[in-house]
Amino acid sequence: MPQFFLNKRLILLLVSIIILVALIGFSLKDRQHLTWPEKFVKDAVVFVQSLVHQPAQLVAGFFENVNDLRNTYEENKRLKARLEKYVLLETEVQSLKKENEQLRELLDKKESLRDFVAIQATVIGRNPDRWQEMLIVNKGEQHGVKKDMAVITPRGLVGKVRSVSPFSSNVQLLSALDRKNRISAFVQGKENVFGLIEGYDAEREALLLKRIPYDAKIKKGQNVLTSGLGGIFPKGLVIGKVMDVVPDEYGLTQIVYVKPAANFYDIDDVIIVKRKIDELQEEEEKR
Amino acid sequence: MKKFFLPFLVTMVFLFESVFVELFSEKWFQSYLFVPRFLLVVLVFVTIFVGQTDGMMYGFLFGFLYDIVYTEILGVYAFIFTIVAYLTAKAMKIFHTNSFTASFLALTAIVFVEFYVYGIQLIVGGTTMTFSAFLNDRLFPTVFVHTILVLLFAYPLKQKLLQWTAYRREN
Numbered sequence: 001m002p003q004f005f006l007n008k009r010l011i012l013l014l015v016s017i018i019i020l021v022a023l024i025g026f027s028l029k030d031r032q033h034l035t036w037p038e039k040f041v042k043d044a045v046v047f048v049q050s051l052v053h054q055p056a057q058l059v060a061g062f063f064e065n066v067n068d069l070r071n072t073y074e075e076n077k078r079l080k081a082r083l084e085k086y087v088l089l090e091t092e093v094q095s096l097k098k099e100n101e102q103l104r105e106l107l108d109k110k111e112s113l114r115d116f117v118a119i120q121a122t123v124i125g126r127n128p129d130r131w132q133e134m135l136i137v138n139k140g141e142q143h144g145v146k147k148d149m150a151v152i153t154p155r156g157l158v159g160k161v162r163s164v165s166p167f168s169s170n171v172q173l174l175s176a177l178d179r180k181n182r183i184s185a186f187v188q189g190k191e192n193v194f195g196l197i198e199g200y201d202a203e204r205e206a207l208l209l210k211r212i213p214y215d216a217k218i219k220k221g222q223n224v225l226t227s228g229l230g231g232i233f234p235k236g237l238v239i240g241k242v243m244d245v246v247p248d249e250y251g252l253t254q255i256v257y258v259k260p261a262a263n264f265y266d267i268d269d270v271i272i273v274k275r276k277i278d279e280l281q282e283e284e285e286k287r
Numbered sequence: 288m289k290k291f292f293l294p295f296l297v298t299m300v301f302l303f304e305s306v307f308v309e310l311f312s313e314k315w316f317q318s319y320l321f322v323p324r325f326l327l328v329v330l331v332f333v334t335i336f337v338g339q340t341d342g343m344m345y346g347f348l349f350g351f352l353y354d355i356v357y358t359e360i361l362g363v364y365a366f367i368f369t370i371v372a373y374l375t376a377k378a379m380k381i382f383h384t385n386s387f388t389a390s391f392l393a394l395t396a397i398v399f400v401e402f403y404v405y406g407i408q409l410i411v412g413g414t415t416m417t418f419s420a421f422l423n424d425r426l427f428p429t430v431f432v433h434t435i436l437v438l439l440f441a442y443p444l445k446q447k448l449l450q451w452t453a454y455r456r457e458n
Contacts, residue, residue, distance in 0.1 A: 016366060023362030028411060038355050045302075045356045052302045053309075060310040125305035127357045129364075130322050131408050134357070136305070163359060170359065177414060202416075 030180070032147065039165035046124065046168040050138055053124045113228035113235035115276035119143055123267050133173040137270060140167045148232045150273040156238035156261030157226060158270065174207060175200045175264050184230035185209060185239055187256065188223040197239065201257065206243050209256040216254065218245050224258045234275045292451050293337065300325045301349050305357060319428040324397045328437060330368060331393040334375045335384060336448040342372035360411070367403050371396045386441040393437055394430060401426050
């Protein structure tokens with residue numbers, strides 16, 4: 001036995017395993033902020049990476065453009081057909097917006113969960129180990145980004161901010177597995193049905209919308225949007241479309257499979273979204 | 288300038304992994320998860336052709352960077368990259384030093400690291416992937432692509448590293 005402990009390398013290995021477990025435990029607990037050395041290292045690496053990223057993006061962009069050119073004719077035809085519908089929709093939206101504003105003024109209700117401030121950001125990297133789908137973007141605390149803010153692309157919601165450092169932040173995609181990652185959402189219809197987005201089915205490539213009442217009637221193709229009731233996300237961000245509805249394992253509630261509107265794999269630019277209502281409250285607190 | 292060749296190379300490979308996944312993460316890579324482990328391959332080569340201490344040092348340093356910047360679970364890669372460098376140095380006592388054994392060891396290291404990280408993710412609750420899915424969708428494509436890449440790059444990489452070692456010894 002004493003010989004066993006005299007082996008220096010073995011002791012070193014044991015000590016490093018203990019440190020490893022301690023570090024993993026430390027980084028897994030629900031951290032609100034990163035420690036300052038982490039922030040510093042991260043910003044330094046992200047700065048260098050953004051330099052490398054640009055030429056790489058150019059090269060990749062060239063091949064993408066060539067690919068796009070091949071489909072131009074087909075696409076043009078389809079788009080022209082859609083354009084006419086779009087004009088109609090546009091006028092309708094305009095009049096509805098105006099009406100909404102007038103009604104709000106009548107009620108004297110100025111702020112809404114829908115309003116948000118957008119922070120544009122560029123994706124400069126992705127987690128290469130691919131267990132947790134994460135993006136690295138080039139905006140951070142200095143630009144007003146905070147933990148847990150919603151992240152969208154023009155097509156829809158993609159994820160939320162997982163951690164921030166002064167000049168960069170990590171975005172966790174909706175497809176990442178995280179039990180803490182819950183989003184309050186609703187299915188749009190005559191009567192809105194509310195539930196929680198909990199988890200992602202990698203095989204069917206669908207988000208799971210759970211806690212739907214068993215008697216709610218939901219059809220394929222209905223839109224799923226954020227409800228804004230979770231406290232951080234604004235209302236009305238597009239998540240996706242209903243793919244399938246199944247009863248859950250106990251039959252008390254239903255699970256809706258939601259096909260995400262945004263593409264999780266081809267993301268170049270994102271918009272980080274901050275609710276206006278929170279901003280107003282912050283200002284009031286400062287006073 | 289030549290003095291900084293090795294640190295520069297390792298840094299570039301480290302950054303390129305992330306950029307690579309971001310730019311080439313299209314549909315094709317979705318059903319087959321290809322995980323870039325270029326850094327690991329370079330680390331194994333450095334350990335063999337430059338030296339054990341260099342390998343372990345770079346392994347620890349860049350493993351820790353990997354943890355902080357990309358995965359946000361501290362210690363996982365810093366630990367395994369150092370261990371891999373150490374084990375590679377031990378294994379080289381049995382093998383002859385040439386680019387084929389180096390490639391073989393690099394591929395073994397990839398398999399080893401993939402299993403280790405899968406184990407950690409299972410314990411931590413970061414994944415629900417089944418073992419067969421892990422083998423078929425993740426491990427085999429990764430090893431397959433790396434085999435091709437390593438066969439292409441093993442010889443030039445070895446020459447460059449040997450040159451650099453010779454240069455360092457002179458000065």
